[in-house]
Amino acid sequence: LPVTTALQPRGTLTTCQNVVLTQGEVMLKVNVTIEGSCQPTISGDGLSRVFEVASGAQATLNDLFITGGVAKGTTGGGILNDKGATVTLNGGILTGNSAASGGGIYNNGGTVIIEN
16 A cells, blocks of 8 residues: 555455555545455554545545544544545554544535445
8 A cells, every 4th residue: 555645546446455655645546445355454553634635536445444544633534535536445454543623524515325
């Protein structure tokens, strides 16, 4: 999982590996599904937000444990969903994230779908 740059592949990324972000959030700019086949931990390590879903993108996050996201003085510690973006969360856990508003997830005018 390329954690230092925007995630660009379209389609589905399946991972069972835990990921600790050391150089900032994962920016989701294209339509993508991330499958956590064994509920891996994706952590901001207390240093950054975990995911940002950019305007126009559709992201489906399945069975991920999203934690350690921090958005100091701003919004969306675990996930920031931008205006015009859609994020679907299915079977995952958001815990241990913090922000001025929306520690787990902040919806900034997009669409959030929570299943399971």
